[in-house]
Amino acid sequence: MRAFDRRTWIPWMFSAPFLVLFATFTVWPLLQSLLLSVQQTFGPKRTVFIGLSNFAFILRDPLFWQALGNTAIYTLGAVCIQISTSLMLALLLNRPGLRGRSFFRLVFFAPSLVGLVFVGVLFTLLFQKRTGLINSGLHAIIPAWDPEFAWTDNHVMASLLLASTWLYAGFNMIYFLAALQNVSREQLEAADLDGAGAWGRFWHVVLPEIRPVLSFVTLLSVIGSFQLFELPWVLLNNSAGPANRGLTVVMYLYQTGFLVGDLGYASAIGWVLGLILVLAALAQTRLARNEET
Amino acid sequence: MHASNRRFSLLPIYLTLSLFAALTLLPFAWMVAAALKSQDDFFTSIFLPPGSGPFGVGWERLTLANFARLFTEFPVGRAMLNSIFFSTVTSALATAACAMGGYALAKFSFKGRALLTGAVLGALIVPTSLLIAPTYKLLWQLGLLNSYAGLILPAIAPAFGVFLFRQAMLNSVPRELLEAARIDGCGELRIFFTVVVPLIRPMIGAFMLITFLGAWNNFIGPQIVLQDAEAFPLSVAINNLRGLHGTDYGLIMAGTLLSIAPVMCLFLLLQKEFIAGLTSGAVKG
Numbered sequence: 076m077r078a079f080d081r082r083t084w085i086p087w088m089f090s091a092p093f094l095v096l097f098a099t100f101t102v103w104p105l106l107q108s109l110l111l112s113v114q115q116t117f118g119p120k121r122t123v124f125i126g127l128s129n130f131a132f133i134l135r136d137p138l139f140w141q142a143l144g145n146t147a148i149y150t151l152g153a154v155c156i157q158i159s160t161s162l163m164l165a166l167l168l169n170r171p172g173l174r175g176r177s178f179f180r181l182v183f184f185a186p187s188l189v190g191l192v193f194v195g196v197l198f199t200l201l202f203q204k205r206t207g208l209i210n211s212g213l214h215a216i217i218p219a220w221d222p223e224f225a226w227t228d229n230h231v232m233a234s235l236l237l238a239s240t241w242l243y244a245g246f247n248m249i250y251f252l253a254a255l256q257n258v259s260r261e262q263l264e265a266a267d268l269d270g271a272g273a274w275g276r277f278w279h280v281v282l283p284e285i286r287p288v289l290s291f292v293t294l295l296s297v298i299g300s301f302q303l304f305e306l307p308w309v310l311l312n313n314s315a316g317p318a319n320r321g322l323t324v325v326m327y328l329y330q331t332g333f334l335v336g337d338l339g340y341a342s343a344i345g346w347v348l349g350l351i352l353v354l355a356a357l358a359q360t361r362l363a364r365n366e367e368t
Numbered sequence: 369m370h371a372s373n374r375r376f377s378l379l380p381i382y383l384t385l386s387l388f389a390a391l392t393l394l395p396f397a398w399m400v401a402a403a404l405k406s407q408d409d410f411f412t413s414i415f416l417p418p419g420s421g422p423f424g425v426g427w428e429r430l431t432l433a434n435f436a437r438l439f440t441e442f443p444v445g446r447a448m449l450n451s452i453f454f455s456t457v458t459s460a461l462a463t464a465a466c467a468m469g470g471y472a473l474a475k476f477s478f479k480g481r482a483l484l485t486g487a488v489l490g491a492l493i494v495p496t497s498l499l500i501a502p503t504y505k506l507l508w509q510l511g512l513l514n515s516y517a518g519l520i521l522p523a524i525a526p527a528f529g530v531f532l533f534r535q536a537m538l539n540s541v542p543r544e545l546l547e548a549a550r551i552d553g554c555g556e557l558r559i560f561f562t563v564v565v566p567l568i569r570p571m572i573g574a575f576m577l578i579t580f581l582g583a584w585n586n587f588i589g590p591q592i593v594l595q596d597a598e599a600f601p602l603s604v605a606i607n608n609l610r611g612l613h614g615t616d617y618g619l620i621m622a623g624t625l626l627s628i629a630p631v632m633c634l635f636l637l638l639q640k641e642f643i644a645g646l647t648s649g650a651v652k653g
Contacts (some may be wrong), residue, residue, distance in 0.1 A: 083478060083479075085472075085474075085476065086472040086476035086478045086481070086608060087470040087472070087478070088474070088561070089469065089471050089472040089476075089554075089556075090468065090469045090471070090472035090484070091467065092464070092465040092468065092524050092525075093466060093469030093530055094469070094484075094520075095485075096465065096521060096524060097488075097491070097525040097527065097530075099506075099521075099523060100499075100503060100506070100522040101491055101494070101499065101525065101527065102487070102491075102502065103502075103504045103506065104502035104503070104506055105494060105498070105499065106502060106503065107506065108498060108502040110507065111391050111502055114377060119504065119505045119508040129402075135629060138551035140462060146407075147621070156466060164385075164388060166426035167381050168385070170378065170381055172378060173381065175377060179389055181639070182389045182392055182393060183388070183389070183392055184643075185392065185393075185396070186392060186395075187630065188581060188588075188628070188631050188635050189585075189628050190581075190584065190585025190587065190627075191585065191587065191607065191623050192585065192587040192603045192604075192607055193585070193603070193606065193627050193628055194605075195609060196606055196610050196620060196623075196624050197395060197621075197624055198395075199610065200402070200617055200620065201395055201398065203617075205408065205591075206411055208394065208395065208398040208414065212394075212414065213413050215414070217413065219620045221576055224565065226621060240394065241391075241392065245392070249574070249643055255524075298495065299637050301495075302495055302496070302497050304497070304551065304588060305588065309607055309610075311424050312611070312614075313607070313611060324497075325497045328497060328500065328501070329500070330584055332500065332501045332504070333504070333592055334633055338502070338504065338505055339501075339502070339503040342498075342501045342503040345495070345497055345498035345500065346498065346500065346592045348495060348497060349494065349495050349498045353493060356493055365420045
C-alpha cells in the first residue's frame with residue numbers, strides 16, 4: 076500500500092516544475108493566441124472582439140502576401156543550397172582514410188555557434204561597399220567586379236542566402252555525417268564489386284540509407300527558414316529593407332504586434348504561419364511513409 | 369595498386385575541403401583583423417595593415433583601443449554580465465526542469481502519463497513565433513515585463529527538452545537499477561541525483577550547452593521583454609551599437625568578437641557531448 080502511494084505522487088513531484096511552466100508559458104499562451112486572433116488590440120490593454128476579420132484581412136493584405144512570398148522564396152533557395160552544400164561536405168568528410176576530419180568538422184561547424192543577430196552584424200560589415208571583405212575580396216580576384224556592388228540594398232535575397240549558407244551548412248552537415256557513418260561498409264563494397272561508380276554507389280546505396288535523416292533535416296530547415304526574422308532585420312538596419320524586399324512573415328508579425336501594437340493581428344499571422352508549418356510536417360511524414368511501403 | 373589509387377584520389381577532396389574551410393574562416397579572420405585595427409587602417413587594408421614587421425605586416429599598428437572603448441564608453445561590460453547571468457540561469461534551470469520531467473515520463477507509470485507525453489509531442493510542432501504575442505500579453509498581466517523573470521521563466525520549460533531526456537532515459541537508465549536502489553531504502557530524490565543523473569551525463573552536458581547557446585543568441589525575447597538599456601544582453605546591445613555607431617567598424621567588430629568568443633570557448637570544451645546530443649534521437653531513433 077505504501078509503495079503504491081509512493082508511486083502515484085513521485086512522478087508528479089518530478090514533473091511539477093516543468094508541468095507548471097509548460098502549462099503557463101506554452102499551453103496557456105497557445106489558447107490565448109486563439110482568443111487574441113479574433114480581437115483587435117491596441118497594446119496589451121485595450122481589445123475589441125472582431126470575429127474572423129483578422130483572418131479575412133490577412134487574405135487581402137498585400138504586405139502579408141509579400142512577406143509570405145519573400146519567405147517562401149528564401150526557404151526554397153536556402154533549403155536547396157544548404158542541404159546540397161551540407162551533404163557534399165559530409166560526403167567529402169566521410170571518405171575513408173581522410174586525415175584532419177575532426178579539424179574540418181570543427182571549422183565547418185563553428186559558424187552555427189554564432190547567433191543570427193551577430194551573423195547579421197558581421198555580414199552588414201562584410202557586405203559594405205568598397206571596404207567590406209566580400210566586395211574588396213571579389214574585386215581583388217576578379218578585377219571587373221564592381222567594389223560598389225550594393226548587396227543589402229539591391230540584392231537582399233542573395234545577401235540573405237549567402238549569410239545563411241555560411242551559418243547553417245556546417246550544422247546540417249553534422250546530421251549527415253552521423254547518418255553516413257551508419258551506412259554499411261559491406262553494401263558499399265558489394266556495390267564496388269558490381270562495378271558501380273561513385274555516383275552509382277551514392278544513388279543506390281548511400282541515398283536510400285540516409286533518406287530518413289535527409290527528410291528530417293529538410294523539414295527542420297523548412298521550419299527554421301520559415302521563421303526567419305533576425306538576419307534580415309539586422310542586415311537591413313532594423314527594417315524590412317527598400318520596398319519591403321526583406322520583409323518576412325515573422326518580421327511582419329513583430330512589426331504589427333510590437334511596433335503597431337496589434338497583438339490580435341500578430342496572433343492571427345502566427346496561426347497562419349503555424350498552419351503552414353503543420354502542413355509541411357504532415358507532407359513530410361506522408362512522403363516518408365510512402366517511401367517505406 | 370588499389371590503395372595508392374585511393375590515396376591519390378584524396379587530393380581533390382583535400383583541396384575542396386580546404387577551399388570551403390578557408391571560405392568559412394575568412395569572415396572570422398576579417399572580424400578579428402578589423403577589431404584590432406584603427407579606423408584609418410580599416411579603410412586602407414583588407415586584413416592586417418602592411419608594414420615592416422614579420423610577414424610584411426605592420427604589427428605595431430594593431431591596437432586594443434576598440435576593446436578599451438567598448439568597456440569605458442559603452443555599456444558592453446554590463447551587457448556581457450547580463451548575457452552570462454541570463455544564459456547560465458536559463459540553461460541550469462531548463463536542464464533541471466526538463467531532466468526531471470523526462471525522468472517522470474520515461475521511468476514511472478502513472479495516470480495521465482499518456483496525456484502528458486502527447487501534449488509534449490504536440491508542443492514540438494508549435495512554432496515559437498506563434499507564442500510571441502500571447503506570451504507578451506501574459507507577461508504584462510503577470511507584471512513580469514521589463515524583468516529577467518519575464519525573460520527566463522518562459523524559456524525553462526521547452527517541450528523538446530523533456531522529449532530529449534525522455535528518449536535518453538528510456539534506454540540508458542535500467543529499471544532494475546532503480547528498483548534495487550529503492551529496496552536499499554534510497555529516497556526518490558537521492559535515486560534521481562545519485563543513480564539517474566550520472567547515467568545521462570552526456571545528455572545533460574549537451575542540453576545545457578544547447579539551451580545556453582539559445583539564450584545567449586536570443587534576440588527577439590529580450591527585444592520585446594526588456595526596456596531598460598541597462599538590462600540588455602549582448603545580442604540587443606551590439607545591434608544597438610551598430611545602429612548608433614554604424615560607421616565605427618572596428619568598434620562594432622570588437623563587440624561582435626566579444627559576443628562570439630565566450631560561446632566558442634564553451635563549445636571547444638564540450639564539443640563531444642554537444643554533437644552527440646544534437647544527433648541523438650534524429651539518427652538512432
